[in-house]
Every structure is written in structure tokens, then in C-alpha cells.
Amino acid sequence: MNDTYELRGSETHIEVHKFYPGAVAIVAILSLVLQRILPVYLPKLEILDLPLLVTIYFGLSRRNPSTGLLLGTMMGLMQDSLSGPTVPLGEYGIAKTIIGYLASSIGSRLDTEHPFARFALTVSFFVVHQAVLVLVRRVLLAEPEPWFNVHLGIAALVNAVLGVALFVVLDRLRRSS
């Protein structure tokens, strides 16, 4: 079974990973469930954005911008739906669509298997994700929202650390070659 595909650019040689059937859907749903449950018991974990980490991971791994952005869209819209009536559908959807697209686009060009690369990419995507959220809230929703503060910086680092660990776990869902 051919589990791993190769993307050949002009000079790069990057693998495209496939996962066990249902793995993406289960992980996505599980991330959403945990996102809602964990802060109930551990309020400090509110700074985690598990759906974002999942979007990043599968975007980087699948390396297909179309599927990456669609996955981001689904994750974002479900996160919007689960965030209560005060959050309009599309707020997280737009942000995660862009992240999904960017992750899979970058994943198709760079080797993102190294933990340091994953850490740096996760921090970057978290910042971009936050920037898009703030942009949407300011421009579309006319809500005052700080562009960046210490709390967000800490959240970016924490999510990146968790992301590196989580990505290792999720790597095990890949079909072995």
C-alpha cells in the first residue's frame, strides 16, 4: 500500500502523507470536544486552540491547499457553531480557512517534520490566525479587539509547544509506508 506520496518540485522532495480512514474526522471532532470540555475543568487551558493545531497539522501533512482550506473551513465553522450564539458563523471559519490554505501551501514546499520547524510554524500560524480574527472582528463586526498582547504571546508559545507534542502523537495516525 502506497501510504506516502512524493511531491517533486524543481529542487525539493517532499512527502505527502495519508491517514487511516476516519482519522482526520475523529481527530477534528475530538479536538472540538476537548476544546469545549477542558476549560471547564482547567480554565487555564482556555488559551489552547486545539482545532487550530489540528488544522495546522493536517494542512502541513496533507499538503493539498484545497483540502487544507476545506478542512480549516469545516473546523472553523464547527468552532463557531460551538462557541454560542454570540459568535457569528464564519468568524473562526475565515481564520481557519486561511490557516488551512497557508499550512498546506507551505507544507507542499517545505519539510515540516522537524520539531523546530513545527514549533516555528505553529507560532507563526497562531499569530496569523489571531491577526485574521482581529481583522474580522474589527472590520466586519466592528468590535474593539487588541491586535496583540502578552496573553496572546503566551498563548502562541503554549500552543506551539503543545502543537509539537501533539503533532508527534498525530504522526502515529499516518499510514505506515
Added chain:
Amino acid sequence: MVAIPSRHKSLALLAGVLLFQVMMLAVQVKRDSRGRLIRVWTIAAVTPFEKGGAWGFGKVRGVWDHYFALQGTTRENESLKAENDALKLRISQLESKAAEADRLAALLAFKQTHEKVPMLMARVIGASAGTASRTVEIDRGERDGVRRNMGVITPDGAVGKIIEVYRDNAQVLLLTDKDSGAGAMLLATRSQSPVKGNGDPILLMNYVANDDAVNVGDKVVTSGMDKIFPRDIPVGTVIDVKPGSVFKQIRVKPTANLERLEEVIVLLTQEPVEFPSASDAQGAAQGSGNGAPAADAAAPASGAAAEKP
């Protein structure tokens, strides 16, 4: 190898998905008092075109109306001119009524301040048919208690006397008629002399001795000796003084505007009528529309003979 969608395809998909979500947001989000965001956006997007369209249509319509569709303009212009004339006439009528109301108010105020003096307000309904006499016709007559030789005044001063009485109207001989006159005196010097008309708007005072001091601007009031007017009713103001062989030749401008009489007061008695002071009379004169200042007739005076009682 897996067939990877082209970069353009994925970009188009990204744009489509983002647009879809933005539109979805716009449908959901409400902007305070401006309604849903989609409505705000739609209006903001359409408004410039609406404005442009309205401007363009306005220009086209203006060109059409001003250069091509002029067949009804002449008729409309004539109609507007006729309407304008009618409105001017209406305005004139209304102004006349307003002036009349002011005059009547002044008369009423005068009557109310002299409640104990029997007097009758009358409207001037006609004037003399020729220039040989200066008379006016009023709408009060015998049935109203008007009798010959009753004095006629306005709040500004003496006007004349009743010379003919009919059942419902009467004729008033104005002071300026050449056959008219009234007992009068100079307010300042108490010099008595009848005033008489000569057919002009100016009265003559011909029996003041050369020795008496008379100055332009002196006030002339009725003396009460003619048995027509009570004393101290303003008659006029000296406007010219010339020495004569025995008497001065004095010209007096009537206080009441005898050229424009519309409402008058018929004195049903010879009881003294107290006229307001000069300042008050001036206000009353403005209110009555005659414009002639009233004389200060506060001082008592002795009588003088009337020319034609």
C-alpha cells in the same frame, strides 16, 4: 503520484470559501442601528450607482425639459403669470385688511380711553365727486344719532364736521374745504384764530396778530368756541409764518391725514376729549397708518369762532 490541484484552482477555492463565509457573516451580523451587515454593505455598494444614475437621469431629464419638451412652457408661463397676478392682488387685499385692522384697533383704543365721551365710529364710504369741495361720506346717519354740525375726528386730530345727514349715512366737510373752518388756537401762546381751508391740503390761520410770537412747528388745537369741536383737539402744526399788514399769514399742516381717511369718529357731544400726549399719539398714529403726529393738547384754551358753524 497524486494529481495536485493547480495553484489557481486552490486560490479560487480559497477565495470562494472566504467570500462565502464573509457573506455568511454579513447576513448574521447586525450593526447597532444600521441593521444587518449584508444590508449595510449592499446599500453602500449600490448607493454610488444610485447617485450616479440619479445624477445622469437628472441631467438627461434637464436637457430634455429645457431644450426639447418646451411645447407646454408658454402655456404654463401664462398660467403662472396669471396666478402671480392673482396672488399679488390677494396680497394687496390682505395688506389692506391688515392696515384696516390696525386703524380700527387704534380707533377702538381711542374710544376705549374715552368711554365717557359719546362718540361713534364710522367708515368712510365715499368722497366728493368733484375737486370743488372736500367732503367724504360716512356709513353712519340719522338712525345712528348723527346730526348736522357734529365734529368728526380721528385719533390723530380734527377732521371736519357733519354737513348733511341722511338716514344711514352722512357727509363730512373736511377742514381743508374752502368753505370749512374750525375754532382754533396756538397751543404755545394761547392766541386764538380760526383755521380755514382753501381747497388745498394746508389750512390757513389768518387772524393771529403780528405781535404774537409764532414759530414753525407750533401746535394748533381746537379752541372749543365753535360749538362743534371740544377744545384741545389737535388740528395741525405750523409750517409757515409770514407777517401781514395786520395779521400773520400762517400755514398749518393738518394733524389728521385728511387725504387718506378710511375710518373716523363722530363726536356725539361737545364734551372735552383728552388726547394722548405727543409720544403716545405718535404711536397711535403709526398704528392707525396715517402717519401724522398728534399735537400735544394738554393745555386748556379759550374759544374762537368757527367759520361756518
